[in-house]
Amino acid sequence: xxxxxxxxxxxxxxxxxxxxxxxxxxxxxxxxxxxxxxxxxxxxxxxxxxxxxxxxxxxxxxxxxxxxxxxxxxxxxxxxxxxxxxxxxxxxxxxxxxxxxxxxxxxx
Amino acid sequence: xxxxxxxxxxxxxxxxxxxxxxxxxxxxxxxxxxxxxxxxxxxxxxxxxxxxxxxxxxxxxxxxxxxxxxxxxxxxxxxxxxxxxxxxxxxxxxxxxxxxxxxxxxxxxxxxxxxxxxxxx
Numbered sequence: 341x342x343x344x345x346x347x348x349x350x351x352x353x354x355x356x357x358x359x360x361x362x363x364x365x366x367x368x369x370x371x372x373x374x375x376x377x378x379x380x381x382x383x384x385x386x387x388x389x390x391x392x393x394x395x396x397x398x399x400x401x402x403x404x405x406x407x408x409x410x411x412x413x414x415x416x417x418x419x420x421x422x423x424x425x426x427x428x429x430x431x432x433x434x435x436x437x438x439x440x441x442x443x444x445x446x447x448x
Numbered sequence: 449x450x451x452x453x454x455x456x457x458x459x460x461x462x463x464x465x466x467x468x469x470x471x472x473x474x475x476x477x478x479x480x481x482x483x484x485x486x487x488x489x490x491x492x493x494x495x496x497x498x499x500x501x502x503x504x505x506x507x508x509x510x511x512x513x514x515x516x517x518x519x520x521x522x523x524x525x526x527x528x529x530x531x532x533x534x535x536x537x538x539x540x541x542x543x544x545x546x547x548x549x550x551x552x553x554x555x556x557x558x559x560x561x562x563x564x565x566x567x568x569x
Contacts, residue, residue: 370553371552371553373553373555373556375556381561382544382559382560382561382562383495383544383556383559384558384559385556385557385558388549388553388555388557389551389552389555394557426494426495428495428555428556429553430553430554430555435510435511436510436511437497437508437510438485438497438510438554439497440494440495440496440497441494442494443494443495
């Protein structure tokens with residue numbers, strides 16, 4: 341089965357850069373999508389297809405992928421960025437089809 | 449822009465069937481490349497995809513839930529629905545509906561606000 345591994349928590353000082361990783365051996369063959377979920381709210385798409393940003397998402401949010409790891413980078417972190425972040429892929433080679441990472445709690 | 453809203457009972461008895469409906473506004477449920485999906489999240493835990501329905505009525509489900517899940521679409525009402533049978537306490541979660549976008553891959557945008565369903569004994 342396809343398992344996406346994220347660190348449970350990441351801390352960053354205000355104004356600094358946060359990096360959240362999502363690892364899997366075959367992730368290079370998949371497009372990775374990222375969601376932000378603030379407490380008590382629904383997830384919001386912040387990056388799709390590895391590095392594209394939906395309209396309305398600040399340029400401070402960016403995605404990249406190298407080797408077995410995808411990364412969500414948040415520059416100039418703000419208190420309002422404090423949330424859970426989830427990566428997700430589509431895996432049509434398995435029964436799971438849609439796979440989410442376990443989530444990372446970002447503390448600013 | 450497209451908005452989604454879940455509705456349905458917040459309390460379901462164990463062994464019975466959970467039924468939820470998602471109302472879509474601001475766009476047609478018959479939109480090409482849109483797969484209408486259900487995702488759930490137990491309290492304090494991560495996201496779990498349940499399944500999706502296409503405009504044609506075709507469906508895909510998570511393998512481990514396949515025997516208990518049915519997702520259908522009503523284009524005349526611009527809604528889609530989830531039925532999950534034989535529920536147990538493990539099915540207690542916030543249930544989200546979302547539009548799935550199929551391009552090179554598949555992602556979810558936007559999501560409904562979510563609705564808490566509690567399974568009671």
